[in-house]
Amino acid sequence: xxxxxxxxxxxxxxGLFCAGAAGQRGLRVLVIDHxxxxxxxxxxxxxxxxxxxxxxxxxxxxxxxxxHFARSALASYTPQxxxxxxxxxxxxxxxxxxxxxxxxxxxxxxxQMLLKECDAGQVTRWQPCGVRDxxxxxxxxGGRPRFELDTDRGPVGAHHVVVATGGLSIPKIGATDFxxxxxxxxxxxxxxxxxxxxxxxxxPTVWAPFVPLAGVSLEVTVSTPMPDxxxxxxxxxxxxxxxxxxxxxxxxxxxxxxxxxxSFWVPGEALTLNLTPQRDLAxxxxxxxxxxxxxxxxxxxxxxxxxxxxxxxxxWLATQAHTVPALRPDALLADLRDRDLEALxxxxxxxxxxxxxxxGYVKAEVTAGGVDTRELSSQTLESRRVPGxxxxxxxxxxxxxxxGYNFQWAWSSGMACARALEPAPAAD
Numbered sequence: 001x002x003x004x005x006x007x008x009x010x011x012x013x014x015g016l017f018c019a020g021a022a023g024q025r026g027l028r029v030l031v032i033d034h035x036x037x038x039x040x041x042x043x044x045x046x047x048x049x050x051x052x053x054x055x056x057x058x059x060x061x062x063x064x065x066x067x068h069f070a071r072s073a074l075a076s077y078t079p080q081x082x083x084x085x086x087x088x089x090x091x092x093x094x095x096x097x098x099x100x101x102x103x104x105x106x107x108x109x110x111x112q113m114l115l116k117e118c119d120a121g122q123v124t125r126w127q128p129c130g131v132r133d134x135x136x137x138x139x140x141x142g143g144r145p146r147f148e149l150d151t152d153r154g155p156v157g158a159h160h161v162v163v164a165t166g167g168l169s170i171p172k173i174g175a176t177d178f179x180x181x182x183x184x185x186x187x188x189x190x191x192x193x194x195x196x197x198x199x200x201x202x203x204p205t206v207w208a209p210f211v212p213l214a215g216v217s218l219e220v221t222v223s224t225p226m227p228d229x230x231x232x233x234x235x236x237x238x239x240x241x242x243x244x245x246x247x248x249x250x251x252x253x254x255x256x257x258x259x260x261x262x263s264f265w266v267p268g269e270a271l272t273l274n275l276t277p278q279r280d281l282a283x284x285x286x287x288x289x290x291x292x293x294x295x296x297x298x299x300x301x302x303x304x305x306x307x308x309x310x311x312x313x314x315x316w317l318a319t320q321a322h323t324v325p326a327l328r329p330d331a332l333l334a335d336l337r338d339r340d341l342e343a344l345x346x347x348x349x350x351x352x353x354x355x356x357x358x359x360g361y362v363k364a365e366v367t368a369g370g371v372d373t374r375e376l377s378s379q380t381l382e383s384r385r386v387p388g389x390x391x392x393x394x395x396x397x398x399x400x401x402x403x404g405y406n407f408q409w410a411w412s413s414g415m416a417c418a419r420a421l422e423p424a425p426a427a428d
Contacts, residue, residue, distance in 0.1 A: 003145055004030045004124070005423045007158040009131055010179070011038040014393025014410035015164030016114040021418035023121020028423070030158075031123055032151060034130045039111045040173040041166070045365075045407075050107030052086065053079040053411070054404035055099035061401040062409065063263055065191055065229050069373035070398050070409065073381070077415040079408055089113045100403045129153050134161055134182055136386055145424065146388045159388060159424035162417055166394040167367025168193060175361070179395035180370055187385045189372040191229075191397040195364030196263040199254035200271070200355040209319050213248040216309050220246045221274040222257045227266050240264035243277060248312070252355065259402045262358060263368055273351040275316070276304055282345025289333050289341065296336065297329035304348070320344055366406050368399040380420035381413055390417045 008019045011033035023029045037043075042050055054061075057079050059071045083101065086093060091113060092104035103109045118125065132150040137157075145157030165179035180190050201207075223241035240261060247255030261271060284303040292299065297317060304313045314329065321327045326340050333341075361367070371391045375384050381396070383389040392413040400406040 001145075001148070001155045001157050002030075003157040003424070004028045005158070006030070006160045006162060006421050007032060007147070007149060007156060008162040008164055009033075009134075010164035010166060010393075010395075011035070011125065011127060012164060012166055012393065012410070013039060013042055013114070013407055014166075014414040015162070016118060017411055018162055018164060018392055018414035018418045019123045020114060020117030020121050021415055022421050023118060023123040025121075025418065025421070026423070027121075027421055029118075029121060029123045030156065031118070031125045031127075032129050032131055032149075033125075033127050034176075035174040036128045038125075038127065039114065041170065042111050042114075042407075043107050044170075044173070045107055046102050048107055049102045049104075050110050051096075051100050051102050051404040051407065052093075052110050053082050053101050053408045055079050055083075055095070055101065057099075057400075057405055057408045061403075061405045063196075063230055063368065063399045064373055064397050066373040066397070067230070069376075069378050070412075072378040073412040073416040074408070076419075077412045079404075081415075082408065082411045085117075086110075086113065089116065098403055126151070126153055131178070134186075136186070136389075160390065160421050161388065162390045162392060162421075163395055164391075164393050164414070167370065168361045169195065169364040169367045169394075171361060175367075177367075179391065183371045183383075183391060183395075186383075186389065188375050188383065191369040191372055193367050193369040195358050195361050196368035196399050197259040197365035197402050198262045198363055199249060199252060199359040200258050200262055200265065201252040201357045201359060202353065203356045204251075206353075207252060209315060210248055211250055213312055213315060214250045215248065216312050217245050217247045217255055218275065218308055218312065219243065219277070220257055221277045222246065222261045223272045224261055224265050224269055227264060230264070239272075246273070251359070254359075256402055259365065263399055263401070265355065267357070268354070270352045270354045273353070275308055275312075275348045275351060278307075279303070279305060279349075280345070281348050282342045285333070285341040285345050286338055289336070289338075292333045294333050295329065296327065296331045296333050299333045300329075300344075303345070316348060317344075320347060365402070366394055366399055368397075370395050370397040373397050377420075379416060381417040382420065390420075392417050 005027040006029045091109045147158045149156040163179040223239040242260040244257035246257045393410045
């Protein structure tokens with residue numbers, strides 16, 4: 001049996017980063033992954049340029065049933081700390097809006113940086129190599145390993161096992177729920193998994209009028225009730241709300257606004273969309289009515305303004321006319337009742353619609369839920385049930401907003417874990 005101080009299962013962002021940091025502390029580290037290529041999720045992220053962190057990352061941008069869990073790790077290893085490492089490796093980067101940092105060239109720069117950090121720590125990597133079983137050893141004393149692993153390359157002993165296997169998102173790159181299943185088998189509660197940062201879909205009959213708008217985008221405000229599990233203790237939480245770009249698709253809605261809100265959306269709940277966050281449409285329509293001889297379709301387009309594509313404006317008006325016949329596009333604005341104009345304006349400023357599902361793990365950027373953080377140390381990510389067993393990154397019930405936050409959680413949780421790992425005691 002080969003023996004190591006640390007075996008890291010998963011060669012993604014969190015696993016590689018933790019392994020490199022632990023190796024550079026002098027520990028003997030083995031990384032195992034069932035995929036032939038490392039860090040495929042990094043490679044495809046950010047349009048191939050990897051949104052590797054966010055300058056504005058704080059615990060407020062992370063979802064968990066235990067909302068304060070991420071605070072310690074995020075404070076001990078910050079976006080500025082990771083950016084310093086990026087610059088130390090000479091990787092050119094740029095900032096987009098809202099603190100999002102991207103590679104200038106390619107996401108591969110981040111992957112190569114992580115591999116160099118592993119090389120600096122003399123980390124051993126086995127890929128592809130499956131892990132068939134992880135067993136806490138019953139007689140771990142006198143230098144004997146606390147864990148025994150059965151792998152495709154034979155048995156391995158380890159003083160620490162770090163699970164960094166991610167979740168179910170993007171199965172085409174090899175995503176699995178191995179880590180969650182392992183945690184559950186070893187006595188941990190699993191917060192139910194669900195796709196997050198994912199497009200939402202709608203009933204085809206309801207969505208039929210909007211199918212021709214696929215590809216249309218605009219900035220909106222989107223909100224949905226805060227899920228019970230994410231509300232502060234015994235307090236009614238404000239709705240989750242974002243101002244971001246919305247994208248129409250053939251099956252529903254996508255774009256940053258929808259990806260953000262999808263992490264909060266609960267099946268059966270409605271979304272509320274404000275198509276013109278800066279405009280009171282009802283007021284504008286009633287004001288435009290005075291002395292006007294315009295048709296409603298013309299006045300409606302002017303009220304919405306340039307921020308709303310005319311294709312969407314006229315499609316929206318046509319759907320409203322089905323409900324309120326007086327609102328036919330060729331009606332004269334001056335002939336319409338104020339209460340009908342009020343209803344039309346409010347309907348666009350508060351468009352309420354109920355998704356019938358998501359595009360699933362195939363399109364989800366992350367997996368929400370995971371190992372219950374109440375059973376882990378927030379300082380070391382170590383299990384409170386199984387000494388020496390750690391869970392980091394996406395496998396844990398911590399999910400960041402869109403915009404580099406999930407990578408920052410990978411770096412912060414990985415470093416918190418690496419700093420806590422210890423070499424195996426010498427044999428008697």
